[in-house]
Amino acid sequence: xxxxxxxxxxxxxxxxxxxxxxxxxxxxxxxxxxxxxxxxxxxxxxxxxxxxxxxxxxxxxxxxxxxxxxxxxxxxxxxxxxxxxxxxxxxxxxxxxxxxxxxxxxxxxxxxxxxxxxxxxxxxxxxxxxxxxxxxxxxxxxxxxxxxxxxxxxxxxxxxxxxxxxxxxxxxxxxxxxxxxxxxxxxxxxxxxxxxxxxxxxxxxxxxxxxxxxxxxxxxxxxxxxxxxxxxxxxxxxxxxxxxxxxxxxxxxxxxxxxxxxxxxxxxxxxxxxxxxxxxxxxxxxxxxxxxxxxxxxxxxxxxxxxxxxxxxxxxxxxxxxxxxxxxxxxxxxxxxxxxxxxxxxxxxxxxxxxxxxxxxxxxxxxxxxxxxxxxxxxxxxxxxxxxxxxxxxxxxxxxxxxxxxxxxxxxxxxx
Amino acid sequence: xxxxxxxxxxxxxxxxxxxxxxxxxxxxxxxxxxxxxxxxxxxxxxxxxxxxxxxxxxxxxxxxxxxxxxxxxxxxxxxxxxxxxxxxxxxxxxxxxxxxxxxxxxxxxxxxxxxxxxxxxxxxxxxxxxxxxxxxxxxxxxxxxxxxxxxxxxxxxxxxxxxxxxxxxxxxxxxxxxxxxxxxxxxxxxxxxxxxxxxxxxxxxxxxxxxxxxxxxxxxxxxxxxxx
Numbered sequence: 102x103x104x105x106x107x108x109x110x111x112x113x114x115x116x117x118x119x120x121x122x123x124x125x126x127x128x129x130x131x132x133x134x135x136x137x138x139x140x141x142x143x144x145x146x147x148x149x150x151x152x153x154x155x156x157x158x159x160x161x162x163x164x165x166x167x168x169x170x171x172x173x174x175x176x177x178x179x180x181x182x183x184x185x186x187x188x189x190x191x192x193x194x195x196x197x198x199x200x201x202x203x204x205x206x207x208x209x210x211x212x213x214x215x216x217x218x219x220x221x222x223x224x225x226x227x228x229x230x231x232x233x234x235x236x237x238x239x240x241x242x243x244x245x246x247x248x249x250x251x252x253x254x255x256x257x258x259x260x261x262x263x264x265x266x267x268x269x270x271x272x273x274x275x276x277x278x279x280x281x282x283x284x285x286x287x288x289x290x291x292x293x294x295x296x297x298x299x300x301x302x303x304x305x306x307x308x309x310x311x312x313x314x315x316x317x318x319x320x321x322x323x324x325x326x327x328x329x330x331x332x333x334x335x336x337x338x339x340x341x342x343x344x345x346x347x348x349x350x351x352x353x354x355x356x357x358x359x360x361x362x363x364x365x366x367x368x369x370x371x372x373x374x375x376x377x378x379x380x381x382x383x384x385x386x387x388x389x390x391x392x393x394x395x396x397x398x399x400x401x402x403x404x405x406x407x408x409x410x411x412x413x414x415x416x417x418x419x420x421x422x423x424x425x426x427x428x429x430x431x432x433x434x435x436x437x438x439x440x441x442x443x444x445x446x447x448x449x450x451x452x453x454x455x456x457x458x459x460x461x462x463x464x465x466x467x468x469x470x471x472x473x474x475x476x477x478x479x480x481x482x483x484x485x486x487x488x489x490x491x492x493x494x495x496x497x498x499x500x501x502x503x504x505x506x507x508x509x510x511x512x513x514x515x516x517x
Numbered sequence: 518x519x520x521x522x523x524x525x526x527x528x529x530x531x532x533x534x535x536x537x538x539x540x541x542x543x544x545x546x547x548x549x550x551x552x553x554x555x556x557x558x559x560x561x562x563x564x565x566x567x568x569x570x571x572x573x574x575x576x577x578x579x580x581x582x583x584x585x586x587x588x589x590x591x592x593x594x595x596x597x598x599x600x601x602x603x604x605x606x607x608x609x610x611x612x613x614x615x616x617x618x619x620x621x622x623x624x625x626x627x628x629x630x631x632x633x634x635x636x637x638x639x640x641x642x643x644x645x646x647x648x649x650x651x652x653x654x655x656x657x658x659x660x661x662x663x664x665x666x667x668x669x670x671x672x673x674x675x676x677x678x679x680x681x682x683x684x685x686x687x688x689x690x691x692x693x694x695x696x697x698x699x700x701x702x703x704x705x706x707x708x709x710x711x712x713x714x715x716x717x718x719x720x721x722x723x724x725x726x727x728x729x730x731x732x733x734x735x736x737x738x739x740x741x742x743x744x745x
Contacts, residue, residue: 118613
């Protein structure tokens with residue numbers, strides 16, 4: 102016996118049957134097309150949406166933590182509660198020394214409501230004092246010039262990285278104010294770079310609105326001694342800040358004479374923990390997309406089965422004629438299944454193609470200078486969708502096909 | 518060509534229906550016979566058995582020397598395809614296929630290539646005088662043309678017998694005559710064995726022999742009407 106799949110005659114017969122029954126073919130195909138289109142859009146769209154969300158955290162170290170010293174809430178070693186304590190550079194050195202799991206330990210200090218001036222133009226905002234390692238925690242975009250470097254800090258240079266918005270306010274119409282001078286709180290600084298951010302994570306304010314100077318210069322200008330406002334840490338790959346938190350607390354508490362049980366004396370912000378929560382959210386979104394997609398798929402398949410059933414009923418006489426002139430039961434089954442599979446494959450391909458186009462357009466519209474969201478499917482996803490559809494389409498067509506196989510030629514022919 | 522011996526057929530049911538009560542029938546090669554009988558006489562059942570569309574309970578049916586009994590669906594389909602050409606009252610053409618494709622369809626189930634079967638189908642249609650209608654759909658053909666397409670389809674596998682079930686039932690009298698003339702021509706010129714089931718005495722008269730069936734039995738009426 103010939104294998105129908107490899108029999109060109111069989112395909113020609115199916116082709117002409119489908120071509121001659123355009124309305125029926127179109128209606129069946131449309132159901133499949135729509136199911137595949139929806140599923141593909143959801144699967145591809147979920148990744149794109151994830152990228153769009155992730156864009157908000159772009160440039161921020163995921164395995165990181167920030168600690169904010171505050172007021173003690175317990176009396177300890179003769180100190181009354183409510184005492185304010187501050188971290189300093191010795192703490193940073195100790196953390197670097199005692200916790201090799203930490204890749205970076207650095208600080209950020211800020212002074213609020215400082216006036217920035219350039220001649221007649223003025224603006225007010227925060228001044229930050231940072232080290233060059235700041236960029237390892239949060240990477241700003243540099244429009245022109247450079248960021249603070251090690252020498253700036255060491256030499257207490259009076260240099261400033263100016264937020265893009267500040268620069269626009271103070272130097273309207275100038276292409277780049279780098280190397281120009283800015284007055285910060287009445288003291289002049291040389292501008293070394295213009296910075297901005299695209300992510301939505303803020304440390305007190307957006308980088309666009311602030312002026313950043315070397316921490317050493319900052320401490321001197323604002324009489325901070327060697328104190329810092331907060332300490333930022335980035336862990337190595339294996340570092341787990343949930344475990345590190347207690348060690349870090351112990352290191353700082355012992356030196357500053359804070360009760361080891363006084364949790365509220367320091368706020369420990371575990372960023373990696375927050376990121377893992379976001380990851381969970383994305384996972385949930387993917388599952389939701391998959392669930393909705395599969396529901397669409399099932400609805401589509403039932404639709405195909407239903408249409409196939411009606412088609413078989415409608416074509417009872419035709420199958421009777423075919424049986425009478427020599428079609429074997431298997432010939433009829435193969436015919437229906439092949440028609441179904443052909444339709445499913447073509448409509449499925451069309452659905453995937455259109456979904457890819459839709460995803461491509463979405464990606465184009467959401468692309469910005471820093472990232473292209475992955476509104477796309479992997480080849481395997483596409484093949485999987487087509488595979489599932491062809492498999493389930495065949496299964497859905499099987500019941501009608503078996504029904505058609507059981508049509509007795511005499512019954513079909515007497516049905517005049 | 519056809520040899521039926523003591524064929525019995527009962528339709529099971531709450532009240533079993535004994536339709537054929539021992540049919541003995543012999544049709545020789547090259548004969549043109551008609552089977553006549555009132556409705557309910559069992560002639561349709563007999564036709565179904567002759568056409569291997571239905572089974573019988575007891576007896577023996579030899580078609581061209583082959584015993585037709587308790588065949589599987591597949592074997593029955595194969596025998597129908599190779600040994601029997603059907604012509605129906607309502608033509609039973611596939612409405613979305615044109616004349617040539619309809620005629621060629623039995624060859625599809627023999628695995629003949631599309632090109633070859635369309636060629637053979639064109640030859641048959643030419644014989645029927647329908648060459649110019651070969652690419653028309655059944656809906657675009659007159660009743661007589663449809664029946665000639667159906668006859669071409671019955672002839673294309675060069676079957677042992679042609680079974681026609683009220684072939685003129687849906688046609689007007691002029692067209693009926695043409696169709697009967699066609700059957701006679703096939704019978705005379707190509708020596709086809711043709712069995713026509715009808716209740717039209719006019720059709721019966723044009724056959725070599727009338728087999729009358731009544732209440733599940735052949736009426737022993739040996740009046741052989743010879744034509745000419």
